[in-house]
Amino acid sequence: MTMSESAGTRHxxxxxxxxxxxxxxxxxxxxxxxxxxxxxxxxxxxxxxxTAVIGSGVLSLAWATAQLGWVAGPTMLFLFSFxxxxxxxxxxxxxxxxxxxxxxxxxxxxxxxxxxxxxxxVKVCGAIQYMNLFGVAIGYTIAASISLMAIERSNCFHTKGxxxxxxxxxxxxxxxxxxVEIVFSQIPDFDQISWLSMLAAVMSFTYSSIGLGLGxxxxxxxxxxxxxxxxxxxxxxxxxTRVTETQKIWRSFQALGAIAFAYSYSLILIEIQDTIKSPxxxxxxxxxxxxxxxxxxxxxxxxxxxxxxxxxxxxxxxNLLTGFGFFNPYWLLDIANAAIVIHLIGxxxxxxxxxxxxxxxxxxxxxxxxxxxxxxxxIPIPGFNRSLKLNLFRLVWRTIFVIITTVISMLMPFFNDxxxxxxxxxxxxxxxxxxxxxxxxxxxxxxxxxRWICLQILSMACLIISIAAGVGSFAGVVTDLKVYKPxxxxx
Numbered sequence: 001m002t003m004s005e006s007a008g009t010r011h012x013x014x015x016x017x018x019x020x021x022x023x024x025x026x027x028x029x030x031x032x033x034x035x036x037x038x039x040x041x042x043x044x045x046x047x048x049x050x051t052a053v054i055g056s057g058v059l060s061l062a063w064a065t066a067q068l069g070w071v072a073g074p075t076m077l078f079l080f081s082f083x084x085x086x087x088x089x090x091x092x093x094x095x096x097x098x099x100x101x102x103x104x105x106x107x108x109x110x111x112x113x114x115x116x117x118x119x120x121x122v123k124v125c126g127a128i129q130y131m132n133l134f135g136v137a138i139g140y141t142i143a144a145s146i147s148l149m150a151i152e153r154s155n156c157f158h159t160k161g162x163x164x165x166x167x168x169x170x171x172x173x174x175x176x177x178x179x180v181e182i183v184f185s186q187i188p189d190f191d192q193i194s195w196l197s198m199l200a201a202v203m204s205f206t207y208s209s210i211g212l213g214l215g216x217x218x219x220x221x222x223x224x225x226x227x228x229x230x231x232x233x234x235x236x237x238x239x240x241t242r243v244t245e246t247q248k249i250w251r252s253f254q255a256l257g258a259i260a261f262a263y264s265y266s267l268i269l270i271e272i273q274d275t276i277k278s279p280x281x282x283x284x285x286x287x288x289x290x291x292x293x294x295x296x297x298x299x300x301x302x303x304x305x306x307x308x309x310x311x312x313x314x315x316x317x318x319n320l321l322t323g324f325g326f327f328n329p330y331w332l333l334d335i336a337n338a339a340i341v342i343h344l345i346g347x348x349x350x351x352x353x354x355x356x357x358x359x360x361x362x363x364x365x366x367x368x369x370x371x372x373x374x375x376x377x378x379i380p381i382p383g384f385n386r387s388l389k390l391n392l393f394r395l396v397w398r399t400i401f402v403i404i405t406t407v408i409s410m411l412m413p414f415f416n417d418x419x420x421x422x423x424x425x426x427x428x429x430x431x432x433x434x435x436x437x438x439x440x441x442x443x444x445x446x447x448x449x450x451r452w453i454c455l456q457i458l459s460m461a462c463l464i465i466s467i468a469a470g471v472g473s474f475a476g477v478v479t480d481l482k483v484y485k486p487x488x489x490x491x
Contacts, residue, residue: 040275044198045289046114046296048272050387051200051343051350053297058208059143059340061301062215062308064255066316067248069231070309076259077305081298083462084263085290087432090439094287095273097442101281107356111271116438125434126358129267132426133355134405137348139261139418141177141409144344147337148173154337158330171410177341178406184349185356185398186390203339209301210336215307226313236314241479253472254420256465261423262301266431271354313414318360356398363393379455412477420473428466432459 029037065073096103097115106112113125149168156166176194219225231252236243243251273286309316363373412418436455439445445452 024101038275038277040272040277040285041288042285042292045272045276045286046293047198047201048275048350049265049269049289049293050204050297051347053263053293058204058262058301059211059305060258060318061305062312062316063318064258065305066227066312066314067231067251067311069365070227072231072252073255073309074302074306076256077298077301080259080263081294083458084431085294086458087435088266088269088290088294089287091269091435092220092273092283092290094435094438094442095270095282100283100442105274106245106270106273108358109267109434110358112270112438113434116441117434121434121437125429128426128429129479130355130358132264132267132422132430133351134276135418135422135425136264137401137405137424138409139411139422140348140351141174141181141405142170142418144177144341145170145173145409147340147344149177150337151334154298154330154333174406174409177345178402180345181348181402182399184345185352186395194268200343202349203343203346205300207336207339207343208304210332210339212300212307214302214332214464215311218311219307222311225310227309228313232314247479250472250475254476255466255472257420257423257427257469257473259423260427260431260466260469262421263297264423264426264431266435268351268354306412337418352401354399356394360394363397409461420469420476424466424468424470424473427469428459428463432462 002371058225061077065077067073068076091112093100094112094116096105097112102113106115109129110122110126115121117125140360149170152168153166156168160166232243232248234245234248241247269286269290273282276285277281278285360373364370367373370393373391375392377390377392379390438458440452440455445455
């Protein structure tokens, strides 16, 4: 996220968003808002998006497809991809207020809502966006710990046999992940984590490809395609419970939340777009990056979800690479799960940077003379000609944030339920409602015109899906809490 001030070439996340007149004849060093030239391209934007999209959500798609069946499963995957691309294109148009090519820049999602909608909707948007980002940090911590545990269990199964209990606690791995995130969270803003996004994008392709390959191999080994047109059968035993008619309904709704979560990145789209250079216009580049990213992710999602379901049918695991439908080759599973962890380290930062920046910018506005908030301390790095810039407020606040998300993850480590809740909670307002409403204002679409009516129908349909997904996911949490003991989770 490029919230910066012109203090040399240094970026800081707490500068006030002010547009400055274009410099006469243009500038090689500064953009039209007086900030340092943005350097992002369609490829870096795509890397940011893929890092955010192909996260832990892809691993639950086989389970989601199993709940919905061969008809509804792939259909919902395609529909969610189309809605995500369409509404993201609407949102990209709103990066600049007024004219999409020359209007005032909006640096964050909330800036765009403030400029186009204003009033109470800004506060509602902010609350939803930052609660969702907070929830994503929790979900990624849980997912990373599960993958780390899977590596230990995979090696245990290899040594002691597939039928060994191999019980492993998630707590040490959540703490280890938290420590790593505390270190990486000190990176000031989006512009300085592009290398982390690139690495994370490569890792996402790595483990998705391994999951896909193992699914294809399992189908070939079985000699048939498992599953049914209507999804999981009533009476199927999963874990310690038997699926009832009511549970099948809840699980189907929860699957919608899981798919929605797998496509959720609109809440950081404006921040990603703010890294793109121009010309061409930022919204044109962003639309290309969005199309490319959604096509790539949808192909992966279809393959991973469908081949996972074809391999395991009603017994498809909640997490394809950690549910131990696969046992061998164990080293390949280790590589896949290590790739997941590396990817989630980067994705955690991509999602949390907007929240970090918001808190730091707001704090600097409330306490403009505070040295604790504004002062940067230079720490020399032995062997290098440059020093590390450390901000005490950033160090303390971001460390506390990571600790809180880690503790909550240890309290409620329900991967599928958390994924479903996050998808349901964030999909309609952030991916559909606000982009649609902002686009209507930006393009001055008349009320009750055919286009206005179509956009409202799309919004209402997605609202109904989000409500259903939320109900199903909360029902899943209630079921899990009946047999859960805090801080004692093991697999």
